[in-house]
Each structure stands twice: as C-alpha cells, then as structure tokens.
Amino acid sequence: IGSNDGNFKAAIGGRLQLDGQTNWNSHNLPNATGANTTNALADGTSLRRARLHAEGTFFKDYDYKFEYDFTRGPGTTAAGVTDAYIRWNALKPFALTVGQFKEPFSLEEATSNRFLTFIERNMAVNAFSDNPNAYRIGAMGSYSEQRWMAAGALMSESVGGSGLTCNAAGTCTNVNGATLYNTSSVNTNGNANRNNxxxxxxxxxxxxxxxRPWYNSETEFLHVGASGSYRTINNNYTGNSAFNNGGTLFAASIGNVDRTALLNTGNLTKGNKGAAGSYELDHYTRFGAESALVYGPFSMQGEYIRTGLQGNGYKDEVLEGYYGYGSYFLTGESRKYKASTGAWDRITPSRNFDMNGGWGAWEVAAGYDYLNLKDGTVNGGRAQTAKIGLNWYPNSHVRLMANYVHVLNIDTAPTASGTTVVNQPGARSQAFNNTNPDMLQFRAQVDF
Amino acid sequence: IGSNDGNFKAAIGGRLQLDGQTNWNSHNLPNATGANTTNALADGTSLRRARLHAEGTFFKDYDYKFEYDFTRGPGTTAAGVTDAYIRWNALKPFALTVGQFKEPFSLEEATSNRFLTFIERNMAVNAFSDNPNAYRIGAMGSYSEQRWMAAGALMSESVGGSGLTCNAAGTCTNVNGATLYNTSSVNTNGNANRNNxxxxxxxxxxxxxxxRPWYNSETEFLHVGASGSYRTINNNYTGNSAFNNGGTLFAASIGNVDRTALLNTGNLTKGNKGAAGSYELDHYTRFGAESALVYGPFSMQGEYIRTGLQGNGYKDEVLEGYYGYGSYFLTGESRKYKASTGAWDRITPSRNFDMNGGWGAWEVAAGYDYLNLKDGTVNGGRAQTAKIGLNWYPNSHVRLMANYVHVLNIDTAPTASGTTVVNQPGARSQAFNNTNPDMLQFRAQVDF
Amino acid sequence: IGSNDGNFKAAIGGRLQLDGQTNWNSHNLPNATGANTTNALADGTSLRRARLHAEGTFFKDYDYKFEYDFTRGPGTTAAGVTDAYIRWNALKPFALTVGQFKEPFSLEEATSNRFLTFIERNMAVNAFSDNPNAYRIGAMGSYSEQRWMAAGALMSESVGGSGLTCNAAGTCTNVNGATLYNTSSVNTNGNANRNNxxxxxxxxxxxxxxxRPWYNSETEFLHVGASGSYRTINNNYTGNSAFNNGGTLFAASIGNVDRTALLNTGNLTKGNKGAAGSYELDHYTRFGAESALVYGPFSMQGEYIRTGLQGNGYKDEVLEGYYGYGSYFLTGESRKYKASTGAWDRITPSRNFDMNGGWGAWEVAAGYDYLNLKDGTVNGGRAQTAKIGLNWYPNSHVRLMANYVHVLNIDTAPTASGTTVVNQPGARSQAFNNTNPDMLQFRAQVDF
Structure with a gap:
C-alpha cells in the first residue's frame, strides 16, 4: 500500500491463536484446603494471542514496525506493545535497530510463535527469555547473510505498565487480583509511568x-548457534531500607490456556536491604547453545540454557534447562529457514487443502524438555515433560495444532526444615509434587 | 487491498458512536443518605463505542475478522475483543466458523448496533444476551440462503480479563472502583489469564x-425466527467451601451514557457450597421468538425471551421480557435485510444530504419494552419503557439519532420481610421504585 | 486507499516516540526517610507515545479520524483514545466538528507533539491544557483561510476510564498503585463507565x-493569537456531605521518562461540602496570548497563560506561566506553518540524509520557561527552566532530538505554619526545594 507522499510502503497484518486445553490426572492431586482454590488445572478455551501490526519501509533505507497484542502482552503483561522499532538498512548486510524489539537470544525465542513446532515454547526458553520479557527497549547492531548472522544489543526494560502489584514477599497480582508468576524485571510502574x-x-x-556450517541446500543443512547475556536488576528500597519494588523471578508455565506456573522461584530479592537473611539479586548471566538439522522432511532441534545468579545472598547459583525434539513432514515439505534472523520461517504446503484432493501439509513431532530451578538457596522446583504433536497446515496462513504433554518427575517439594532458602514453592506448586499431569492442547491459528 | 503474496484481500474499518444523555424527574428520587452518592442519573456525553477491525478473505474459501472495542468491550468489560474468528466457506451455503463471535440468538442481538432502530437494545435482549456477553469462543455451523438461515454453536466463555473484582456477595467492581452490573459469566480471571x-x-x-415465509420482494416480506440456548455456569469454591468466584447475574441498563443497571438480580450464586440458605446457579435455558414485517417504508418488529434458572436453591424460576415497535421512513426508504445473518443491514438514503436540496433519509419510530426479573426467590425488579425515536441518515455511513425514553411502572421494592430471596435490589435500585425517569438520548455515529 | 463502495478514502498511520532520560544533581537531594522511596529522578528509557490512527474522507464533505495511544493516553491516562471525530466541510472555509478532539487553546497545544521544537511542552501549557486533558468530547465551529483562523467549541469531559482512584485528600493512584498527578477533571469513573x-x-x-498580521511569504511572517476558556468542575459528595470524587488539580512534569510532577497543587476540592476550612473549586477561567516570528531559518515563539480559580474558599487566585524560545536551522530550512490550525507543521529537509553527502536538516534551539502555582491559599510550587536543544531530521518522517534542561529557582517550600492553604507540596516535592535538577533528554521519533 503506497502512502500519500509516495515515499512510504505500509502494511497491516495480524495473528489470531485460539487455544483449548484439557487436563488429566487431576485426581492424583490433593484437595485444596482452607481458603485455597482448587489445585486442579482448569480446562477451557482462550484467545492465546490476538495481535495487529503496522509495518513499512520508507525512503528505501528505513523500516518500522509497531505491533500490539490485545490479549496477552509480551512477558507476563495482560496486553501490550511487542515490537515498536525503526531499523536503518543503508549499510547492508549491516543493520541498526532502535526501539523495542526482541532480544537476540535463543533459537526458539528468535522464532515467531506463529512458526513454533509445538504450541508452547520449551520450559527453559519460557523461563529464561520469554517470561522475563524478550521484548525490550534498546539499540541493536546486526549482520546477516545467507549462512551466518550475528547480533548484539544494549537493552533496557520493556515499555508498558505490567499491570502487576507486587508485595515485598515477591507475590505479584494483576488488576483482577489473580496471582501472576513473574515481574518481568519490569517494576510495577512500568516504563510508561516511571517516576522517582x-x-x-x-x-x-x-x-x-x-x-549453517554444513549447507547443501535450503532443505539440507546444519544450524548451530550460541547466545550470551548479562542483565542487571532494578531493586528499590524505601528510606528505612524495606524492599519496595523491583527484583525478578524465574518461572515456567506448561499449559496454553491455564498458564499456572508449576515451577516458580518467587522474587529473588527479599527482605530489608543488607539485613541478615535478606537476598538481593544484583545481576544474572545467561548462556545458551543451540543446534538444528534439516534433512528434507525431517528435522531435529535442541538447546541448552543456563542462568547464573549474583548478588547479596547468592553464590553463583545456576538454574538450567534443555530440550530436544524431532519433526517429520508426512507430506514431504521441509522446515523453512530465515537467514536474516537465524530462525524458522513460514511453512508453505506443497499443495493447499481443497475439496479436490489437496491435503495441505501434515507434520508429526516428538520432544523432551527439562528445567531445574533448584540450586543452593534457590528452590523453584524441577520438572521434565515428554510431548508429541500433530500439525495440519491447510495452507500457508492457517494452522491447526494438537499436542499431548506428559509431565514427568515434577519435584516441587519444600526444602528440608532448618535450611535457609530464598523462597519455598507455594502451597499450589507443592500440591503438584510427584504428580504426573497430562494435558491435551489445541490451537487454531490464522495470520494475515 | 491486496496483500504481498496476492492471495489475501484485507480491509480495515471501524465505528464511532458519540452519545449524549439528559435526564428528568430526578427530583422524584429520594435524596441519597449516609455514604451513598447521589441517586440521580448523570447527564453527560460519552464515546459509546470506538471499534476498529481488520477483516479479509484468503485462498478464496477462508474469511477472518478481528475487531477490538477501545472504549467498551463486549458484555460489561471496559474494553476488549469482540470478533476474532476464521470462517471456512468452501461448502456454500454451509459455513464453519471457529473463534470468538456473536452467539446465534435473537433478531435484535444478531443486528449490528450500527443498524439498530433505537439507540440501545431493548431490555430483554440487553439482560439475556448482550450483558452476559454475546461474543463467545467456540465453533458454529451455519446455513443460509435468500429466504432461510439456521445456525448452531457450541460455545465457551469470552476471551479477555473482565477487569472485574467480585466479592462473594455478588458485588462486582471494575478497576476504577465503580460497581458494575454483571459478571458476564466470565469469572474475574477472564479467559486470557485462566489459572487453577x-x-x-x-x-x-x-x-x-x-x-421469510412471506416474501414478495426485498421491501415487502415477513420475518419469523426462534432461538434456544442451554448454558452452564462456572462456580468456584475454596477448600473450606466458601464461594470464591464465578456465578452470573442478569441486569438491564436503560441509559446510553449513564449505564446504571436499574434492574439487577445480583449474583445468583451465593453462600457456602451446600450450606442452608445458599444458592448455586448450575445452568440456565433461554428461549426466544421473534417476528418482523417490512412493507415499503413501514416496518414492525417484536421479540419475546424467557430464561429458566436451575441449580441448588432454584425451582425453574423464569425471568422474561418482550418488546415491540414500529418504524416509518418519511423519505420512502425500506429497512434493509441481510439474509446471511437473518438480521437488519445498512440503510442507504434515496438521496444523500447536500446543500442542493438533498435531505438524506428520515425515520420515525415508537416502541414499548418490558422486563421482569422477579420470580420465586429471585428479586431483580421489573420495569416497562415507552420510547419514540427520530433518525437522520445524511448518507449511508453517518447517522444522527434522538430517543425519548419514559420508564413506567418500575418496581424495585424489596421483598416482604420473612421471605427468602437470593438478593434484594440494592439501595440505589430501590430509590427508583415507582419513580418515572425520563431520558433524552442522542447519538452521532460514523462507520467506515 | 479506496473502500469497497468507492465513496471512501481511508488511511492508516501512526507515531512512535522512543525516549531516554539521564539526571544530574540528584546528590543535592536529601535522602528519603521512613516509608518514602528515593527522591532522585529515575534514569531510563520509555516509549513516550505509540499511536495508531485511521482517518479518511467520504462523500467528499465528511472527514473522520480515530486515534488511540497504546502507551500513554491524553491527559494523564495510561492509554486511551485521543481523536475520535467526524467533521463536516461542505461550507468551506467553515467546518463543523463533532466528537472527541483537541480543545482550541494555545499555539503549543495546537501543534502536534510530532512537530514540537523541544521534547516536552513548556510547563504552562503542560499544566493548564495538556494535563487537564486537551482532548474532550464536544462540538466545534471553525473558520480558516491562509492568514486567519478562528475556532470556538462547547466541550465536555474526555472519554475513557482514567484508571485513577482518588481519595478525598486529592491523592490519585493508577491501577499499579503509583501516585499520579492529575485527575484531568475526569472523575474516576471516566465517561465510558458513567453511572449515578x-x-x-x-x-x-x-x-x-x-x-498572521505580517505576511511576506511562507518563510517570513509574524503569528499572533489569543485563547480563552471557561470550565466548570464536577464535584461529587455523598449523602452525608463527604467529598467523594471529582475536582481537579494543576501539575507540571519536566522529565520525558520520569514524569514525576515537581509542581502540583493537589486536588483543589477538599473537605466536607460547605464545612469550615473546606474548598470546592466551582469553575476556572483560562486566558492565553501567543506570538511567533519566522524569518527564514530563524524563528521565535512565546506564550503567556493565566488561570483564575473560583468557588467556595477561593478568591480568584491566579496561577500563571510563560515561556519563550528561539530556533535556527543550520541547514537553511524554515519552520512550516499550517494555516488551518494556526500551528506548526512537518519539517521537510532540503536534502535527505544519505551516504552520498546528504545531511538532512539540523536545528538548534534555546528557551526559558516559568510556572507559578502559588497564589493565595494555593501552594503548588514555582519553578523556572532553561533549556537547549539539538534536532536532526534525516528525512521528513524520522527525527532524533536531544535536550539539556536546567531547573532554576524551584520553590516547593511548605507555607508558613498558621497559614490556611488547600494543599502543601508533598514530601516528594518538598525534597526538590532549592535544588537545581539537570536532565539530558533524548528522543527517536518515526511517524508514518
């Protein structure tokens, strides 16, 4: 679409993800007691994402994009801005991006949620990049050509009121009074209402x-990559040294409709500043390694991410996770690679679904996933999941997905009494200790 | 507008409704006492609806629509997603719709608020379909041709945090602390933040x-229809059986700016689970009958809707309402019918308004409306309204409306003491008992 | 972009403003005490505005515009509707506008924030027009030709829940619990949720x-203007005369990321209705005078605004402010004037920035700003600022800005004891008394 002054190209687009979730094994859960609500995960339907964006190019060398999610924002916000940036491309293959955009970290995070193999991202990516809010304000220099890409960014907090109210004990609730699982390292004022x-x-x-060190063609190649990050934490105390706001936590959700965080460290900053038994997370470092192989209709992918904690009360505790999975297109397509972001791209079926014998594309996948949020004084629990998936692409812009997820070896036991820890798993999380929840997840997706 | 890959057609549109309201007879109201604010309805102006949508067709057989209301969402939410669906049309005249869309219930609800004869929907439609949120997530099969349509849907709760906090007594407040009138059978977490x-x-x-059993032409026909619905209610209790969240209520607003619910049952789930004197609405059934006649510039329309309540403490109490009205185009146009939805469509004036003698279209209308929310143990009040309206359509996309509404026989008296009821009308509602509020309502509307 | 029925022209556009702020002299501030958080202004980044709009023309004589700000709404709301209007242009040069739009008051307020010389508006404009919310619902008649324009409007409150909860003491907090500085004379229910x-x-x-009384060409002219306004205040009391909601206040922010209001009158309605020592602001009158000169690449601009207060407890107290600044384009461009609104318009560089020697446009500016919110019983503080700015326009739609702001003579001392005042500056504001905060502000802006 050309603009009034002829120098602009603009487009409007969006995505809708309609999800469903059904749970089993809830009968293994202990009944809720006292003022607690039921422990069982909720069955239901939801609009997982409903995004619109405007993007365009002008004066040849400038791109912009503005995207808003009307149901769930980035990180753990209720609704909010995802992308909002200007990019300057005059010195290709170099580019300079300024604004709010996704941090350059992890293969699965770099991949749009429209093109993920499973409905939700794996636990380590969810806990260490997605929930702390991958969309951040800053500036990024990047380089990309057909076989290699590199990107480095200096970034700050995300825009937007998180809608969260957190108390000094690290419990955060949203505007509906529901307890949420992450402060996104955005303090409760958000960047749009920052004050002293x-x-x-x-x-x-x-x-x-x-x-792609081994590259035969766009359907036969090996992808490898590595990510690293150093991030400071904003902790705020009152005049009498009481913790007031800020801090951060790491948590992982497994469901797509019921987003209860089964694993959750609680806020890693806690207690009066400098007091005995207080904790103040100063900064954390993340490191990730990734690899993927595409060989015709078959592909494999795996990642490892570890996060080290430093600050008052911490001795480089390490939280870590990894996953691996394989996928196969029954109808012969290959996973599509986007060299500029080093991530996956849109699948186009060899033949669209129609009433004359077109089947669209069919994909099957199986994977394993592990996350450990227990180390030293930190006890956020530990879990594994095994999952299988079936995806149907009637055409390039519609996708129906079904995932069966089985949670294994979930350990949300409290630490033995007498041991000092930052936080224990809450009553809700403890109820899931040694249960094996099963979930059937569905998604209908259109993007335009 | 064609898309980049040529397979898409997309369009952006929206609607703005700017409203005003002036009230009389407030002097008959008793003065507020104690910590209550004034009983009088507020005069003022408002942006009743401000919606944008993106919609389109791709690969010929697929439609999508995503619409957001930036001032008031569907049901009683502050702002929110209305339509968000994909439709598959390959087997015309059959269609399959998946996503969030309006329930197939009632002629007046099926008609877009852009094309209503009066500014607000009649009380029965407002109480039984609009306020409980007509936009729901689900799947619908439909059939339509020139003279007949049928649609059946399996639906779940609406998307989106309602922004409401409800207490166990059934009082719900929004984020501004204002008391709202309906939980929309959406619990306070909303579907976008569902957790255990x-x-x-x-x-x-x-x-x-x-x-249309009698059909002479598009300007001379008789419309008849019937709707039915069975809906379960989500009630949640804590470990010690206290009611925690969920339930539903039925309420009706008459004003377009001051949306105070004069009639209101309060939450129909109340008290500890299974305790003596507790109520738990399990499900309700709705039935509606509708008819309309178009004969040149003259038209008539009427509906009857009844809702039966079942659950612990209920004995099939019946809440019901009906309305009827007539309309006449002074400038000779006919009401326009949309066969695919069995509802009313856009009016196009014979001649647009201009400075050379074009008048646009002028329409006069008069109607009567009745709602009874009192039966058995339920006491939400009872009222009738009589109203007249004048509409001016300078062209097909702009409309100016004026309505005069007189409320008759409003009965919001508390039940005689000693009788057991779920809820009494609140102090605010009781103040309106036997008063006859008059309202002058205005609207300027543009849709594009 | 033409519409389906050929009678419409529509366009989508938007703006992104990415801001940064760094503060000095915080070491002169006293340390926070007790439960107060730090006094120092926060350094950081923010998305100052992220707006999308739809606008268009149809049937030749009708314009419409709908704009939404996704990060900060008009006035002091968190996010909200800015423009939402229909305009009828058939009787040019007269026009009639109905809906929500900006009040016709002040040269700097009439200028889009995309085209301001400095990053933030001057204090008097911020306190008397911007923060009380310049976007209001109403009707406006206007006249404009090349050299003269006039506009008069009858307006009501703005649309949209303000998201604020205010207590009777005049302190308002947003949904995140952060204290905000202005009720915008929108009561806490907002116009979209108005009830009795x-x-x-x-x-x-x-x-x-x-x-423009002196007009040589579009690059050599003198602009003069005057504005006036009378506004009533909505104050609401309960049955027992306690102040419940409404009122208004005047406040000014200087930072672009940390929007703490250094000057703040507090709510000017306070105490039980009619009680001794109570205050009830009934209405206020504003008057503004403005002038500007463009002479080639050089321009100057100044304004004076005064506001008089009337009501129970007030004796026409006068709050006032003024500013003046000069600007020079090093690359030879002139400031662009838009006759229809009597305000500034988009700068187009003589030559766009490119890698072949194009510099874009470069502008330097220096200014002085004064605001006095102290008079009679009102003590909201007093301050001056001096500032310099550097703007780079690589092309007509991208702008990078840097401002250095020095605050002078800030007087937020409490009134001597024994004197009766409506409100004292709060502990936070008092900490800034006689300090000289310095700020470096940055902005990257794209509009499309």
Whole structure:
C-alpha cells in the first residue's frame, strides 16, 4: 500500500491463536484446603494471542514496525506493545535497530510463535527469555547473510505498565487480583509511568551468533548457534531500607490456556536491604547453545540454557534447562529457514487443502524438555515433560495444532526444615509434587 | 487491498458512536443518605463505542475478522475483543466458523448496533444476551440462503480479563472502583489469564432459525425466527467451601451514557457450597421468538425471551421480557435485510444530504419494552419503557439519532420481610421504585 | 486507499516516540526517610507515545479520524483514545466538528507533539491544557483561510476510564498503585463507565483566534493569537456531605521518562461540602496570548497563560506561566506553518540524509520557561527552566532530538505554619526545594 507522499510502503497484518486445553490426572492431586482454590488445572478455551501490526519501509533505507497484542502482552503483561522499532538498512548486510524489539537470544525465542513446532515454547526458553520479557527497549547492531548472522544489543526494560502489584514477599497480582508468576524485571510502574521511586531502568547486554556450517541446500543443512547475556536488576528500597519494588523471578508455565506456573522461584530479592537473611539479586548471566538439522522432511532441534545468579545472598547459583525434539513432514515439505534472523520461517504446503484432493501439509513431532530451578538457596522446583504433536497446515496462513504433554518427575517439594532458602514453592506448586499431569492442547491459528 | 503474496484481500474499518444523555424527574428520587452518592442519573456525553477491525478473505474459501472495542468491550468489560474468528466457506451455503463471535440468538442481538432502530437494545435482549456477553469462543455451523438461515454453536466463555473484582456477595467492581452490573459469566480471571482457581470454562449450546415465509420482494416480506440456548455456569469454591468466584447475574441498563443497571438480580450464586440458605446457579435455558414485517417504508418488529434458572436453591424460576415497535421512513426508504445473518443491514438514503436540496433519509419510530426479573426467590425488579425515536441518515455511513425514553411502572421494592430471596435490589435500585425517569438520548455515529 | 463502495478514502498511520532520560544533581537531594522511596529522578528509557490512527474522507464533505495511544493516553491516562471525530466541510472555509478532539487553546497545544521544537511542552501549557486533558468530547465551529483562523467549541469531559482512584485528600493512584498527578477533571469513573454517583459531566467553552498580521511569504511572517476558556468542575459528595470524587488539580512534569510532577497543587476540592476550612473549586477561567516570528531559518515563539480559580474558599487566585524560545536551522530550512490550525507543521529537509553527502536538516534551539502555582491559599510550587536543544531530521518522517534542561529557582517550600492553604507540596516535592535538577533528554521519533 503506497502512502500519500509516495515515499512510504505500509502494511497491516495480524495473528489470531485460539487455544483449548484439557487436563488429566487431576485426581492424583490433593484437595485444596482452607481458603485455597482448587489445585486442579482448569480446562477451557482462550484467545492465546490476538495481535495487529503496522509495518513499512520508507525512503528505501528505513523500516518500522509497531505491533500490539490485545490479549496477552509480551512477558507476563495482560496486553501490550511487542515490537515498536525503526531499523536503518543503508549499510547492508549491516543493520541498526532502535526501539523495542526482541532480544537476540535463543533459537526458539528468535522464532515467531506463529512458526513454533509445538504450541508452547520449551520450559527453559519460557523461563529464561520469554517470561522475563524478550521484548525490550534498546539499540541493536546486526549482520546477516545467507549462512551466518550475528547480533548484539544494549537493552533496557520493556515499555508498558505490567499491570502487576507486587508485595515485598515477591507475590505479584494483576488488576483482577489473580496471582501472576513473574515481574518481568519490569517494576510495577512500568516504563510508561516511571517516576522517582521506580528506580533507574535495569539494562542488559545480549548477543547471539548463528550459522549453517554444513549447507547443501535450503532443505539440507546444519544450524548451530550460541547466545550470551548479562542483565542487571532494578531493586528499590524505601528510606528505612524495606524492599519496595523491583527484583525478578524465574518461572515456567506448561499449559496454553491455564498458564499456572508449576515451577516458580518467587522474587529473588527479599527482605530489608543488607539485613541478615535478606537476598538481593544484583545481576544474572545467561548462556545458551543451540543446534538444528534439516534433512528434507525431517528435522531435529535442541538447546541448552543456563542462568547464573549474583548478588547479596547468592553464590553463583545456576538454574538450567534443555530440550530436544524431532519433526517429520508426512507430506514431504521441509522446515523453512530465515537467514536474516537465524530462525524458522513460514511453512508453505506443497499443495493447499481443497475439496479436490489437496491435503495441505501434515507434520508429526516428538520432544523432551527439562528445567531445574533448584540450586543452593534457590528452590523453584524441577520438572521434565515428554510431548508429541500433530500439525495440519491447510495452507500457508492457517494452522491447526494438537499436542499431548506428559509431565514427568515434577519435584516441587519444600526444602528440608532448618535450611535457609530464598523462597519455598507455594502451597499450589507443592500440591503438584510427584504428580504426573497430562494435558491435551489445541490451537487454531490464522495470520494475515 | 491486496496483500504481498496476492492471495489475501484485507480491509480495515471501524465505528464511532458519540452519545449524549439528559435526564428528568430526578427530583422524584429520594435524596441519597449516609455514604451513598447521589441517586440521580448523570447527564453527560460519552464515546459509546470506538471499534476498529481488520477483516479479509484468503485462498478464496477462508474469511477472518478481528475487531477490538477501545472504549467498551463486549458484555460489561471496559474494553476488549469482540470478533476474532476464521470462517471456512468452501461448502456454500454451509459455513464453519471457529473463534470468538456473536452467539446465534435473537433478531435484535444478531443486528449490528450500527443498524439498530433505537439507540440501545431493548431490555430483554440487553439482560439475556448482550450483558452476559454475546461474543463467545467456540465453533458454529451455519446455513443460509435468500429466504432461510439456521445456525448452531457450541460455545465457551469470552476471551479477555473482565477487569472485574467480585466479592462473594455478588458485588462486582471494575478497576476504577465503580460497581458494575454483571459478571458476564466470565469469572474475574477472564479467559486470557485462566489459572487453577479459575475453574473449567463454562459452555453453552445455542441455535437460531429464521426465515421469510412471506416474501414478495426485498421491501415487502415477513420475518419469523426462534432461538434456544442451554448454558452452564462456572462456580468456584475454596477448600473450606466458601464461594470464591464465578456465578452470573442478569441486569438491564436503560441509559446510553449513564449505564446504571436499574434492574439487577445480583449474583445468583451465593453462600457456602451446600450450606442452608445458599444458592448455586448450575445452568440456565433461554428461549426466544421473534417476528418482523417490512412493507415499503413501514416496518414492525417484536421479540419475546424467557430464561429458566436451575441449580441448588432454584425451582425453574423464569425471568422474561418482550418488546415491540414500529418504524416509518418519511423519505420512502425500506429497512434493509441481510439474509446471511437473518438480521437488519445498512440503510442507504434515496438521496444523500447536500446543500442542493438533498435531505438524506428520515425515520420515525415508537416502541414499548418490558422486563421482569422477579420470580420465586429471585428479586431483580421489573420495569416497562415507552420510547419514540427520530433518525437522520445524511448518507449511508453517518447517522444522527434522538430517543425519548419514559420508564413506567418500575418496581424495585424489596421483598416482604420473612421471605427468602437470593438478593434484594440494592439501595440505589430501590430509590427508583415507582419513580418515572425520563431520558433524552442522542447519538452521532460514523462507520467506515 | 479506496473502500469497497468507492465513496471512501481511508488511511492508516501512526507515531512512535522512543525516549531516554539521564539526571544530574540528584546528590543535592536529601535522602528519603521512613516509608518514602528515593527522591532522585529515575534514569531510563520509555516509549513516550505509540499511536495508531485511521482517518479518511467520504462523500467528499465528511472527514473522520480515530486515534488511540497504546502507551500513554491524553491527559494523564495510561492509554486511551485521543481523536475520535467526524467533521463536516461542505461550507468551506467553515467546518463543523463533532466528537472527541483537541480543545482550541494555545499555539503549543495546537501543534502536534510530532512537530514540537523541544521534547516536552513548556510547563504552562503542560499544566493548564495538556494535563487537564486537551482532548474532550464536544462540538466545534471553525473558520480558516491562509492568514486567519478562528475556532470556538462547547466541550465536555474526555472519554475513557482514567484508571485513577482518588481519595478525598486529592491523592490519585493508577491501577499499579503509583501516585499520579492529575485527575484531568475526569472523575474516576471516566465517561465510558458513567453511572449515578459520577455526577453530571463538567463542561467548558473554549475558543482561539490566530493569524498572521505580517505576511511576506511562507518563510517570513509574524503569528499572533489569543485563547480563552471557561470550565466548570464536577464535584461529587455523598449523602452525608463527604467529598467523594471529582475536582481537579494543576501539575507540571519536566522529565520525558520520569514524569514525576515537581509542581502540583493537589486536588483543589477538599473537605466536607460547605464545612469550615473546606474548598470546592466551582469553575476556572483560562486566558492565553501567543506570538511567533519566522524569518527564514530563524524563528521565535512565546506564550503567556493565566488561570483564575473560583468557588467556595477561593478568591480568584491566579496561577500563571510563560515561556519563550528561539530556533535556527543550520541547514537553511524554515519552520512550516499550517494555516488551518494556526500551528506548526512537518519539517521537510532540503536534502535527505544519505551516504552520498546528504545531511538532512539540523536545528538548534534555546528557551526559558516559568510556572507559578502559588497564589493565595494555593501552594503548588514555582519553578523556572532553561533549556537547549539539538534536532536532526534525516528525512521528513524520522527525527532524533536531544535536550539539556536546567531547573532554576524551584520553590516547593511548605507555607508558613498558621497559614490556611488547600494543599502543601508533598514530601516528594518538598525534597526538590532549592535544588537545581539537570536532565539530558533524548528522543527517536518515526511517524508514518
């Protein structure tokens, strides 16, 4: 679409993801007691994402994109801005991006949620990049050509009121009074309502390098990559040293409709500043390694991510996770690679579904996933999941997905009494200890 | 507008409704006492609806629509998603719709608020379909041709945080602390933030059949139709049996700016689970009958809707309402019918308004409306309204409306003491008992 | 973009403003005490505005515009509708506008924030027009030709829940619990959720006349203008005369990321209705005078605004402010004037920035700004600022800005004890008394 002054190209687009979730094994859960609500995960339907964006190019060298999610924002916000940036492309293959955009970290995070193999991202990516809010304000330099890409960014907190109210004990509730699982390291004022009392924005340096060292064609190649990040935490205390706002936590959700965080460290900053038994997370470092193989209709992918914690009360505790999975297109298509972001792209079926014998594309996948949020004084629990998936692509812009997820070896037991820890798993999380929840997840997706 | 890959057609549109309201007879109201604010309805102006949508067709057989209301969402939410669906049209005249869309129930509900004869929907439609949120997530099969249509849907709760906090007594407040009148059978977590404690989504089966048994031309025909619905309610209790969240209520607003619910049952779930004197609405059934006649510039329309309540403490109490009205185009146009939805469509003036003698279209209308929310143990009040309207259509996309509404026989008296009821009308509602509020309502509307 | 029925022209556009702020001299501030958070202004980044709009023309004589700000709404709301209007242009050069739009008051307010010389508006404009919310619902008649324009409007409150909860002491907090600085004379229910208890909408009559008495060419002219406004205040009391909601306050923010209001009168309605020592602001009158000179690449601009307060407890107290600044384009461009609104318009560089020696446009500016919110019983503080700015326009739609702001003579001392005042500056504001905060502000802006 050309603009009034002829120098602009603009487009409007969006995505809708309609989800369903059914749960089993809830009967193994203990009954809720006292003022607690039921422990069982909820069955139901939801609009997982409903996004619109405007994007365009002008004066040849400038791109912009503005995207808003009307149901769930980035990180753990109720609704909010995802992308909002300007990019300058005059020195290709180099580019400079300024604004709010996704941090360059992890293959699965770099891949749009429209093109993921499973309905939800794996636990380690969810806990260490997605929930702390991968969309951040900053500036990024990047380089990309057909076989290699590199990107480095200096980033600050995300825009937007998180809608969360957190108390000093690390419990955060949203505007509906529901307890949420993550402060996104965005303090409760959000960057759009920052005032004195909000503290200075935290910041991070994050980079990723990825490439295809073995490359036969776009349907036969090996992808490898590595990411690293250093991030400071914004902790704010009152005049009498009481913790007031800020801090961060790591948590993982497994369901797509019921987003209860089964694993959750609670806020890692806690207690009066400098007091005995207090904790103050100062910064954390993340490191990730990734690899993927595409060989015709078959593909494999795996990642490992570890996060080290530093600050008052911490001795480089390490939280970590990994996953691996394989996928196969029954109808012969290959996973599509986007060299500029070093991530996956849109699948186009060899033949669209129609009433004259067209089948669209059919994909099957199986994977394993592990996350450990227990180390030293940190006890956020530990779990594994095994999952299988079936995806149907009637055409390039519609996708129907079904996932069966089985949770294994979930350990949300409290630490033995007498041991000092930052937080224990809450009553809700403890109820899931040693249960094996099963979930059937569905998604109908259209993007335009 | 064609898309980049040539397979898409997309369009952006929206609607703005700017409203005003002036009230009389407030001097008959008793003065507020104690910590209550004034009983009088407020005069003022408002943006009643401000919606944008993106819609389109791709690969010929697929439609999508995504619409957001930026001032008031569907049901009683502050702002929210209305339509968000994909439709598959390959087997015309059959269609399959998946996503969030309007339930197939009632002629007046099926008609877009852009094309209503009066500014607000009649009380029975408002109480039984509009306020409980006509936009729900689900799947619908439909059939339509020139003279008949039928649709059946399996639906669940609406998407989106309702922004409401409800207490166990059934009082719900929005984020501004204002008391709202309906939980929309959406629990306070909303579907976008569902967690364990939210309970499983409620669901309903709803269907509508409508047609034109007498059909002479598009300006001379008789419309008849019937709707039916069965809906379960999501009630959630804590470990010690206290009511925690969920339930539903029925309420009706008459004003377009001051949306105070004069009639209101309060939450129909109340008290500890299974305790003496507790109520738990399990499900309700709705039935509606509708008819309309178009004869040149003259038209008539009427509907009857009844809702039966079942659950612990209920004995099939019946809440019901009906309305009837006539309309006449002074400038000779006819009401326009849309066969695919069995509802009313856009009016196009014979001649647009201009400075050379074009008048646009002028329409006068008069109607009567009745709602009874009192039966058995339920006391939500009872009222009638008589109203007249004048509409001016300068062209097909702009409309100016004026309505005069007189409320008759409003009965919001408390039940005689000693009788057991779920809820009494609140102090605010009781103040209106036997008063006859008059309202002058205005609207300027543009849709594009 | 043409519409389906060929009678429409529509366009989508938007703006992104990415801001940064760094503060000095915080070490002169006293340390926070007790439960107060730090006094120092926060360093950080923010998305200052992220707006999308739809606008168009149809049937030749009708314009419409709908704009939404996704990060910060108009006035002090968290996010909200800015423009939402229909305009009828058949009797050019006269026009009639109905809906929500900006009040016709002040040269700097009439200028889009995309085209301001400095990053933030001057304090008097911020306190008397911007924060009380310049976007209001109403009707406006206007006249404009090349050298003169006049506009008069009858307006009511803005649309949209303000998201604020205010207590009777005049302290307002947003949904995140952060204290905000202004009720925008929108009561806490907002116009979209008005009910009985909200009171009747307040209203105002506002007008502006501006022109170019000396006019040589579009690059050599003198602009002069005057504005006036009378506005009533909506104050609501309970049955026992306690102040419940409404009122208004005047406040000014200087930072672009940390929007703490250094100057703040607090709510000017306070105490039980009619009680001794109570205050009830009934209405206020504003008057503004403005002038600007463009002479080639050089321009100058100044304004004076005064506001008089009337009501129970007030004796025509006068709050006032003024500013003046000069700007020079190093690359030879002139400031662009838009005759229809009597305000500034988009700068187009003589030559766009490119890698072959194009510099874009470069502008330097320096200014002085004064605001006095102290008079009689009102003590909201007093301050001056001096500032310099550097703007780079690589092309007509991208702008990078840097401002250095020095605050002078800030007086937020409490009134001597024994004197009766409506409100004292809060502990936070008092901490800034006689400090000289310095700020470096940045902005990257794209509009499309």
């Amino acid at each position: 009392g909000s503290g200075n924005s935290s910041w991070d340096v994050t980079g990723r390098v990825a490439g | 404690g939210s309970g499983n989504s409620s669901w309903d089966v709803t269907g509508r059949v409508a047609g | 208890g909200s009171g009747n909408s307040s209203w105002d009559v506002t007008g502006r006349v501006a022109g």
